[in-house]
Amino acid sequence: MEIIEAKPGDKLLLLGNEAIARGALEAGVDFVTTYPGTPSSEIADTFSAIAKYLRKKGKEVPFYFEYSVNEKVALEIAAAASFCKLRALTCMKHVGLNVASDALMTYAYVGCRGGHIIVSADDPYCHSSQNEQDNRYYAIFANIPMLEPSNAQEAKEMAKEGMEISEEIGLPLLLRTTTRISHTRGVVEVGEVGKPRKKGHFEKDPMMVTVPITARARHPVLIEKMEKAEKLSEKSRFNEIIENGGGFGIVASGVSVAHSLEAINMLGIEADILKIGFTNPLPKKLCEKFLGEHDKVLVVEELEPLLEHRLKQIAFDAGLKVEIYGKDSKHFTRLYEYTPDKVADAISKLLNLDFSPSENKPSIDLPQRPPVMCPGCPHRASYYAVKQVAPKDVIYPTDIGCYTLGKYPPLEIADVLLCMGSSAGTSCGFSKATDQKIISFMGDSTFFHAGLPAVIDAVHHNHDCVITILDNRTTAMTGHQPHPGVAEGGMGEEVKAISVEEVVKGLGVKDVHVVDPRDLEKTKEAFRKALNYKGPSVVVCKAPCVLLDLRDKRRKGEKIKKYQVNQNKCRKCKVCVLKFGCPAIFFDGEKVRINEEICTGCGVCAQVCPFNAIEVKE
Numbered sequence: 001m002e003i004i005e006a007k008p009g010d011k012l013l014l015l016g017n018e019a020i021a022r023g024a025l026e027a028g029v030d031f032v033t034t035y036p037g038t039p040s041s042e043i044a045d046t047f048s049a050i051a052k053y054l055r056k057k058g059k060e061v062p063f064y065f066e067y068s069v070n071e072k073v074a075l076e077i078a079a080a081a082s083f084c085k086l087r088a089l090t091c092m093k094h095v096g097l098n099v100a101s102d103a104l105m106t107y108a109y110v111g112c113r114g115g116h117i118i119v120s121a122d123d124p125y126c127h128s129s130q131n132e133q134d135n136r137y138y139a140i141f142a143n144i145p146m147l148e149p150s151n152a153q154e155a156k157e158m159a160k161e162g163m164e165i166s167e168e169i170g171l172p173l174l175l176r177t178t179t180r181i182s183h184t185r186g187v188v189e190v191g192e193v194g195k196p197r198k199k200g201h202f203e204k205d206p207m208m209v210t211v212p213i214t215a216r217a218r219h220p221v222l223i224e225k226m227e228k229a230e231k232l233s234e235k236s237r238f239n240e241i242i243e244n245g246g247g248f249g250i251v252a253s254g255v256s257v258a259h260s261l262e263a264i265n266m267l268g269i270e271a272d273i274l275k276i277g278f279t280n281p282l283p284k285k286l287c288e289k290f291l292g293e294h295d296k297v298l299v300v301e302e303l304e305p306l307l308e309h310r311l312k313q314i315a316f317d318a319g320l321k322v323e324i325y326g327k328d329s330k331h332f333t334r335l336y337e338y339t340p341d342k343v344a345d346a347i348s349k350l351l352n353l354d355f356s357p358s359e360n361k362p363s364i365d366l367p368q369r370p371p372v373m374c375p376g377c378p379h380r381a382s383y384y385a386v387k388q389v390a391p392k393d394v395i396y397p398t399d400i401g402c403y404t405l406g407k408y409p410p411l412e413i414a415d416v417l418l419c420m421g422s423s424a425g426t427s428c429g430f431s432k433a434t435d436q437k438i439i440s441f442m443g444d445s446t447f448f449h450a451g452l453p454a455v456i457d458a459v460h461h462n463h464d465c466v467i468t469i470l471d472n473r474t475t476a477m478t479g480h481q482p483h484p485g486v487a488e489g490g491m492g493e494e495v496k497a498i499s500v501e502e503v504v505k506g507l508g509v510k511d512v513h514v515v516d517p518r519d520l521e522k523t524k525e526a527f528r529k530a531l532n533y534k535g536p537s538v539v540v541c542k543a544p545c546v547l548l549d550l551r552d553k554r555r556k557g558e559k560i561k562k563y564q565v566n567q568n569k570c571r572k573c574k575v576c577v578l579k580f581g582c583p584a585i586f587f588d589g590e591k592v593r594i595n596e597e598i599c600t601g602c603g604v605c606a607q608v609c610p611f612n613a614i615e616v617k618e
Contacts, residue, residue: 001053003046008192016181017042019152019188020119021050023159024089025063027115028194031081032065033074035449036478037093038128039182040121044091044490045479051491062196067481067490070420070449071096075103075118082112082172083208084200087163091119093128094135095419099450101138107172108142109218110208111225114200115167117159119175121182124302124337128179130400130417132336134303139174139280143222145229146174146280147238150257152186154277158238160191165232169225174280178302180255180337230281238277239286246270248351249294251287251307253279256300256338263343267353276307284314291315291322298350299326302338325350371405375584376550376600378517378543379403379470382441383411384580384608385523386468389531391437395430399423399442399451402477402545403470406441410581413441421450427465428458437531438465444500445475445483452507458536459508466530466537470517471500472545480548504538511537518543520607546600561601562617565592569613580608 002012003022014022020043024032034044047065054061064081068074071092078088092100097120104118120138123129139146147162149155158175166173207214233239244264251274252260264271274290276282291297291311299308308326315322325331331346332338341357348355373380383406398404398414399422407414416426423440430438442451447469458465475481482488487497501514511533513526523541530537544552553560570592576585577592584599585592594605596617606614 001050004050004053004193006190008190011187011189013185014152014156014188015042016149016152016155016177016184016186018046019156020091020159020175020177021046022188022190023156024117024163025193026156026160026191027163028087028196029063029089029163030086030114030196030198031078031088032063033068033078033088034091035068035071035074035096036475036481037096037121038478039123039177039179040091040093040119041478041481042182043119045481048481048490055492061491062198065490067475067483069484071100072103075100075107078116079103079107079112079172081200082114082116084114084202086114086197086200087167088114088116089119089159090116091121094120094122094133095129095131097135097138099420104138104142104172106210108144109210109215109222111170111221112166112172113170114197115163116172117162117166117175118172119177122176122178122303124178130419132303134306135174135176136279136306137304139176143226144171144174144280145169145226145233145278146176148176148254148277148279149181150254150275150277151181152184153188154238155181156188156190158277165229169229169232171222171225171229176254178255226281230284233278233281233283234285236278236283239283240275241286241290242273242275244270244272246272247295248272249274249290249297250300251276251290251297251311252300253277253307254302256302256343259338259340259343260300262340263347266340266344267347267355269347269351269353271347279307282310282314287311287314288318288320291320291324292318294322296323296325296350298331298347299324300332300338300343301326304334370408372408372583373402373405374546374600375582375598376546376602377402378472378541378546379406380411380580380582381520381602381604382468382470382517382523382541383413384604385517385520386439386527387411387413389524389527390439391531394437394439395434397423397426397430397438397440399440399446400477401443401446401470403441403443410579419450420446421454424451424454424458424467427467428454428461428463431463431465439468439527439531440465441468441470443476444469444471444473444485447500448484448498452503455504455507455509455536455538462535464534464536466527466539469500469504469538469540471540471542474545474548476545476547480545501540504540509536509538511535512540513538514540514542516543517541518602518604520604546602550600561603562596562599563594563601563603563605563614564596564617565594566613566615567591569611571611571613573610575610576605576608576614580605
């Protein structure tokens with residue numbers, strides 16, 4: 001496995017996320033914790049794959065790794081390792097840091113002893129997220145140092161050197177990436193894998209117990225640590241001026257550095273670029289020097305005008321006459337991702353240059369490809385069964401996972417979504433705010449992550465709602481990572497599987513139904529009973545993700561059934577197409593057909609057809 005076995009000087013083609021994993025290995029990381037979330041998932045998945053590979057070869061795994069129950073717990077576990085002078089990495093997507101923020105804020109007061117990298121993978125344009133918040137503010141909010149890589153090589157270097165910075169200052173360090181950096185693939189020259197410390201020792205210190213008197217004493221220490229961090233930022237190799245000549249300057253960080261370099265090349269102009277990689281604390285002296293040498297400066301940063309406003313403050317305090325442009329001047333938007341074309345367009349407007357964005361459109365009209373649940377997905381069966389028995393005007397709170405795709409036609413079974421676990425929480429609110437029936441949906445991984453407190457609330461206050469837990473035996477949306485409901489951990493080790501239904505009963509839910517959603521009649525009956533129950537009711541729809549099911553069948557050499565439409569029986573009612581909506585079933589204008597190439601043989605469509613026209617193909 002190249003990523004762990006590569007020698008110093010070797011060049012590997014790595015994702016930005018994989019490069020971060022390699023950098024942590026070179027730093028001698030001891031603990032890696034996560035809750036999976038795109039676009040960060042491949043960081044942890046790389047450590048999981050390494051651990052399984054080494055165990056299979058009978059070799060010692062040099063680090064401890066786990067998929068934690070949620071991001072807050074992941075951060076707390078890694079912080080404990082750091083308190084024992086071990087080196088740790090915790091990775092999550094941007095909204096995951098919201099979950100971990102309660103621990104993060106006080107962790108900064110306490111400080112770390114071993115280096116601790118916290119990766120926040122932000123998601124401009126919401127490729128796989130419910131918002132596009134800018135987590136650079138968390139570094140400022142928590143008063144911790146932050147690095148932002150602009151390419152895969154730098155992602156590796158920052159993960160490695162960031163561990164040293166964190167340990168030197170005694171603060172956790174935020175390594176902030178975005179989707180384009182996490183999922184870029186580039187050539188990365190690797191260094192030597194570091195030697196882990198393996199086991200540490202916790203030395204007690206009353207100043208680590210943050211009662212108010214301690215917190216008051218720790219706050220000035222935190223400020224002092226950040227003053228030390230600013231000195232490191234001033235001399236950091238991750239901050240540099242790329243000199244191209246001319247009186248025009250650009251300040252950029254992260255992927256915007258690459259966009260800016262490409263934009264000035266497209267325009268054929270000369271412009272200096274202040275590339276900032278150590279973005280909190282800002283290197284004020286370097287920024288002041290750059291601003292003082294240019295008449296006009298354009299700040300290129302996705303999402304919020306964080307750099308722009310801080311640079312304006314630096315210019316004001318230094319009495320500089322430089323003109324600073326960016327979002328406030330409407331040259332850029334606070335929305336979505338940038339591209340080289342967008343940056344070139346902003347530069348051309350600022351400098352009165354002629355520029356026409358490139359027309360990168362396909363020569364043919366491509367069909368729309370909306371996101372859709374896989375053929376054979378058990379969630380589709382659950383949703384279809386619910387729609388058959390639910391009364392009109394039912395409210396369907398939903399949650400974060402593959403099943404969120406139930407929002408789209410023909411199922412249209414998602415009405416509100418806030419965050420992980422919010423389906424059960426909002427169900428409790430709706431039960432008191434309206435007389436409408438409520439049927440909510442969350443996945444098994446989401447249930448363990450954030451669903452339990454709301455279920456407890458539903459029991460304690462006797463909220464009248466149906467809470468559905470779609471248990472497909474994995475964390476499917478982010479790449480089939482394990483969770484507390486399965487018996488294998490992230491390192492391939494045997495762990496205790498926690499039963500969703502037993503936990504629910506333990507929380508006090510009296511009305512609990514467990515069904516295989518692929519049996520439509522039993523599933524419909526379970527929801528009928530749940531809807532008639534006064535108080536909180538839970539339906540656990542338990543069936544494996546179809547991709548895992550197919551994998552296991554292939555490994556066992558089992559033949560996968562294929563279904564076909566008996567055209568002699570088919571009445572072209574199109575219930576299977578218009579109400580069930582499996583992507584393997586289509587109407588070609590004359591006949592309803594099943595695409596055998598993508599049919600997974602679940603057999604649910606045969607139960608849907610009112611004329612028994614769908615049959616197993618012999």
